[in-house]
Amino acid sequence: MKELIIGGARSGKSALAEQFAQESGLEVVYLATATAEDKEMAERIRLHQERRAENWSLVEEPFHLAEALRANADDDRVLLIDCLTLWTTNLLLNEDPGLFQKERDALLACLPELPGRQIFVSNEVGMGIVPLGELNRRFQDEAGWLNQAMAVRCDRVILTVAGLPHYLKGAST
Amino acid sequence: MKELIIGGARSGKSALAEQFAQESGLEVVYLATATAEDKEMAERIRLHQERRAENWSLVEEPFHLAEALRANADDDRVLLIDCLTLWTTNLLLNEDPGLFQKERDALLACLPELPGRQIFVSNEVGMGIVPLGELNRRFQDEAGWLNQAMAVRCDRVILTVAGLPHYLKGAST
Amino acid sequence: MKELIIGGARSGKSALAEQFAQESGLEVVYLATATAEDKEMAERIRLHQERRAENWSLVEEPFHLAEALRANADDDRVLLIDCLTLWTTNLLLNEDPGLFQKERDALLACLPELPGRQIFVSNEVGMGIVPLGELNRRFQDEAGWLNQAMAVRCDRVILTVAGLPHYLKGAST
Numbered sequence: 442m443k444e445l446i447i448g449g450a451r452s453g454k455s456a457l458a459e460q461f462a463q464e465s466g467l468e469v470v471y472l473a474t475a476t477a478e479d480k481e482m483a484e485r486i487r488l489h490q491e492r493r494a495e496n497w498s499l500v501e502e503p504f505h506l507a508e509a510l511r512a513n514a515d516d517d518r519v520l521l522i523d524c525l526t527l528w529t530t531n532l533l534l535n536e537d538p539g540l541f542q543k544e545r546d547a548l549l550a551c552l553p554e555l556p557g558r559q560i561f562v563s564n565e566v567g568m569g570i571v572p573l574g575e576l577n578r579r580f581q582d583e584a585g586w587l588n589q590a591m592a593v594r595c596d597r598v599i600l601t602v603a604g605l606p607h608y609l610k611g612a613s614t
Numbered sequence: 615m616k617e618l619i620i621g622g623a624r625s626g627k628s629a630l631a632e633q634f635a636q637e638s639g640l641e642v643v644y645l646a647t648a649t650a651e652d653k654e655m656a657e658r659i660r661l662h663q664e665r666r667a668e669n670w671s672l673v674e675e676p677f678h679l680a681e682a683l684r685a686n687a688d689d690d691r692v693l694l695i696d697c698l699t700l701w702t703t704n705l706l707l708n709e710d711p712g713l714f715q716k717e718r719d720a721l722l723a724c725l726p727e728l729p730g731r732q733i734f735v736s737n738e739v740g741m742g743i744v745p746l747g748e749l750n751r752r753f754q755d756e757a758g759w760l761n762q763a764m765a766v767r768c769d770r771v772i773l774t775v776a777g778l779p780h781y782l783k784g785a786s787t
Numbered sequence: 788m789k790e791l792i793i794g795g796a797r798s799g800k801s802a803l804a805e806q807f808a809q810e811s812g813l814e815v816v817y818l819a820t821a822t823a824e825d826k827e828m829a830e831r832i833r834l835h836q837e838r839r840a841e842n843w844s845l846v847e848e849p850f851h852l853a854e855a856l857r858a859n860a861d862d863d864r865v866l867l868i869d870c871l872t873l874w875t876t877n878l879l880l881n882e883d884p885g886l887f888q889k890e891r892d893a894l895l896a897c898l899p900e901l902p903g904r905q906i907f908v909s910n911e912v913g914m915g916i917v918p919l920g921e922l923n924r925r926f927q928d929e930a931g932w933l934n935q936a937m938a939v940r941c942d943r944v945i946l947t948v949a950g951l952p953h954y955l956k957g958a959s960t
Contacts, residue, residue, distance in 0.1 A: 445776070447775065447776055448913075449741065449911060449912075449913030449914035449931065450913035450914075450917060450927050450928065450931055451913055451927065451928050451930070451931020451932050451934075451935065452913055452931060452934075452935075453935050565622060565775065565776075565914045566622075566914065566915060566916050566917075567621075567622030567623035567624055567625055567914070567915075568622035568623075568738045568739065568740070568741035568742060568795065568914035568915060569739060569740075569741060569742020569743065569745070569914060569915020569916060570739050570742060570745045570750055570753070570754060570915065571623060571739075572915070572916045577916055580916070581623050581624065581916060582623065582624050584624070585622065585623055585624020585625060585776075586624050588624075588625075588775075588776035588777075589624070589625075589626050589776050589777035591776070592776035592777050592778055593777065598776060598778060600775050600780075602793065602911065602934075602946050602955055603791070603793055603911075603931075603934035603935050603937070603938035603944060603955065604934075604935035604938050604939065605938055605944055605955040605956050607780075607946075607953075607955060609775055609776065609778040609780060610778050618949070620948065620949055622914065738795060738948065738949075739795075740794075740795030740796035740797055740798055741795035741796075741911045741912065741913070741914035741915060742912060742913075742914060742915020742916065742918070743912050743915060743918045743923055743926070743927060744796060744912075754796050754797065755796065755797050757797070758795065758796055758797020758798060758949075759797050761797075761798075761948075761949035761950075762797070762798075762799050762949050762950035764949070765949035765950050765951055766950065771949060771951060773948050780953075782948055782949065782951040782953060783951050
């Protein structure tokens with residue numbers, strides 16, 4: 442099963458994903474797309490790790506997500522991918538201008554073949570004023586298009602608001 | 615029937631409106647509020663046109679929406695208006711400071727008299743940080759107020775998130 | 788009963804809160820967190836007052852919300868708190884860097900003890916591009932976390948979009 446949890450900043454999307462992973466009873470691999478370069482980001486990763494149970498394992502992969510998914514997906518595992526929006530940022534800021542499209546296509550292509558369960562976390566970033574700057578607009582466009590492409594391919598899609606889940610696709614279990 | 619489809623940037627709102635128009639089996643008039651001045655905007659218009667079936671016709675009207683609605687509405691037609699938010703921007707940036715209010719009032723007044731079906735597309739722009747600058751705040755205010763005024767007058771209101779429709783008013787057909 | 792009404796800018800959240808308060812048949816105390824310093828804000832307060840029935844009373848408290856709630860809550864009263872997001876801004880901009888955390892903790896602690904009914908209004912500010920500037924990011928984080936903390940403690944949580952309510956928690960009455 443593939444799930445997509447979308448939400449604004451501080452909407453509780455990661456906590457919900459972690460709750461689903463925990464409740465599955467399966468082995469959990471946390472696939473972080475953050476790099477620890479940024480001090481603010483490092484602190485967020487530390488908070489994530491504190492919240493995780495000790496039997497979870499961590500894989501950090503800021504760029505090659507499809508490769509990491511193929512390497513880690515398994516019938517008895519939940520992969521928690523947090524998050525697609527940061528991964529999009531990493532790729533758009535990369536010196537190789539074609540990397541985003543290549544990696545995005547690889548992600549979408551690998552999904553049908555993955556065994557086990559995957560929970561993808563992603564941000565909604567399109568409900569404010571259209572931002573200044575070509576890169577910001579490109580980011581907003583790509584993040585929104587990626588959410589659409591993922592939603593088509595996932596069995597369940599949830600929007601989180603104030604920590605509360607709203608099911609956009611697939612029933613509440 | 616009047617419908618309002620609201621969504622963030624790249625949330626799939628235009629594609630949903632086009633799907634509804636196509637499925638109606640009626641003649642479709644696409645009423646574009648974009649001007650082709652802006653290169654980025656011209657590209658978006660081109661993409662819109664590619665997605666449209668050949669039997670659709672196009673009317674471009676960046677300012678006088680009520681007039682265009684009256685001239686084109688018909689019992690056997692769907693008008694697809696894409697989008698109200700860009701139209702709001704066009705009017706607020708116009709040299710005539712009273713044009714927005716005049717045209718908005720004309721839009722709201724003409725709605726009850728229009729024959730046939732209309733599908734309005736609009737952006738949600740109020741769920742980010744309140745933007746800097748008086749014009750940005752005015753835009754955010756007017757866009758939000760217009761969405762409220764339209765929602766009261768429409769039979770069906772849908773919020774799109776990641777390409778998925780959520781019915782805020784009126785049942786799913 | 789405690790209710791939380793969340794919405795974007797100009798989403799109709801205050802009007803819905805006022806409608807609920809009016810329909811309760813109880814005495815209404817409007818607890819405004821705005822200060823009238825800012826001219827734009829003063830105008831918004833004036834519009835709020837115009838919309839209110841004459842039998843409503845007004846309490847202005849930009850900082851010490853828990854204290855104001857304790858002083859005014861009563862079995863026969865509705866308190867309408869508008870809004871938590873502005874209160875967060877007031878506290879984060881205060882010269883005392885610890886004031887926000889102190890007042891937020893006091894708010895969350897006092898909730899279970901309040902008699903009567905409270906309707907809290909709050910903004911969703913996390914669904915746009917992550918804003919530039921450390922203070923903006925701090926504000927977005929704190930506003931989102933506060934919404935989550937309040938949603939857990941409220942009996943009913945509603946998201947407003949284009950003036951239409953969507954129930955995230957608790958049934959529609």
